[in-house]
Amino acid sequence: MTALTIEKTGTRAVSEPLSDDASSLMEVIGRAARDPNTDVDKLERLMGLYERVEGRKAEQAFNDAMNAAQTDIRPIAADASNPQTRSTYASYHALDRAVRPIYTKHGFSLSFDTGAAVYDSHIKILCYVSHKDGHSRTYQADVPADGKGAKGGDVMTKTHAMGSAMSYGQRYLLKLIFNIVVGDDDDGNRAGGGDGPIDQMQMDKLRDLIERTGTDIEKFCAFMKVEALKDITVKSFPRAIEALNMKARKK
Numbered sequence: 001m002t003a004l005t006i007e008k009t010g011t012r013a014v015s016e017p018l019s020d021d022a023s024s025l026m027e028v029i030g031r032a033a034r035d036p037n038t039d040v041d042k043l044e045r046l047m048g049l050y051e052r053v054e055g056r057k058a059e060q061a062f063n064d065a066m067n068a069a070q071t072d073i074r075p076i077a078a079d080a081s082n083p084q085t086r087s088t089y090a091s092y093h094a095l096d097r098a099v100r101p102i103y104t105k106h107g108f109s110l111s112f113d114t115g116a117a118v119y120d121s122h123i124k125i126l127c128y129v130s131h132k133d134g135h136s137r138t139y140q141a142d143v144p145a146d147g148k149g150a151k152g153g154d155v156m157t158k159t160h161a162m163g164s165a166m167s168y169g170q171r172y173l174l175k176l177i178f179n180i181v182v183g184d185d186d187d188g189n190r191a192g193g194g195d196g197p198i199d200q201m202q203m204d205k206l207r208d209l210i211e212r213t214g215t216d217i218e219k220f221c222a223f224m225k226v227e228a229l230k231d232i233t234v235k236s237f238p239r240a241i242e243a244l245n246m247k248a249r250k251k
Contacts, residue, residue, distance in 0.1 A: 026050060058135035061107075065131055066178075069106040073099055075181040087199075090182040092171040099178055107132035110177075112170055117142045119208050123162060125169030129177060139177055143169040144204040168201070197230060198237050206232070209244035220244075 032038040032046060076098045078088040103110070108131055115124040122142045130136040145158075145165035174180065198206070206229055210217060217229065224240055226232055232240055 055135070058131070058133045061133035062131040062135035062137070065106040065108065065133075069103050069108065070179055072102045072106075073178055073180060078182055090171075092167055092174065095171060095174050095180060095182075099174070099180065103178065110174075112166075112173075114166070115140070121145060123165045123169065125166060125173060127170070127173045127177065139173050141169050141173055141176075143172075144201055198232055198234055202234075202237055203229065206237075206240060206244070209241065209248065213244055213247045215244065215247065 028046065032043050076090050076095060078090050079094040080091040081088045108129060111128045111130075113126040113128070115126050117124040119142060121144060123145045125141050125143055127139045128136060129139065143165040145161045175182065209215075210220060220240075220243075221228060221231075223243065224232055224236060
């Protein structure tokens with residue numbers, strides 16, 4: 001409980017008790033707005049307090065709905081395969097078909113956009129997650145769009161690469177937002193850990209960090225105890241990224 005003091009011309013100050021309840025706060029604002037002697041600055045502060053109270057309520061409703069949606073979402077079966085990495089994954093269509101009825105039931109809507117990516121030959125995919133009670137959050141991912149294959153050669157046109165990167169980004173953002181588990185997914189050979197080779201996205205991230213930090217690839221491979229970057233495993237990938245990030249921070 002807080003108190004707002006409203007100064008009235010020619011009279012003593014009147015102290016109005018306020019709670020965080022938006023309805024009672026709105027009553028106080030209404031009385032103050034009808035009083036011609038109410039100080040405009042204090043009325044604006046009242047409105048600011050009301051907006052903050054409503055914002056907290058909307059955020060809490062968003063969090064509660066997210067919890068409920070994730071409780072309803074079940075693991076989703078993989079329905080597509082990646083011939084380059086000989087792995088399976090859940091397509092965006094399969095993910096959307098499974099989770100859209102759930103997240104819309106709990107008041108969510110999603111919209112995607114693109115933005116300026118941090119790295120060259122990447123696309124920033126943005127996902128705006130809005131809830132019916134007014135709160136929204138923005139999720140983002142920078143995805144490689146250079147059209148390179150697992151061996152570093154060109155495997156698609158720039159237009160195809162852009163479309164592929166956008167689809168990839170939408171799919172992974174949807175999984176991340178609602179913490180979706182996909183059976184036999186990986187699109188990147190055990191992306192959650194294991195002895196399989198890293199996927200193209202992970203390879204591109206390594207190459208980008210190596211270039212930005214001016215790292216000698218031969219020395220880096222020796223550090224990782226592999227003959228070539230392609231031999232780095234999913235299990236050792238986090239250590240490789242951390243080493244490069246540490247070098248970048250030092251620079």
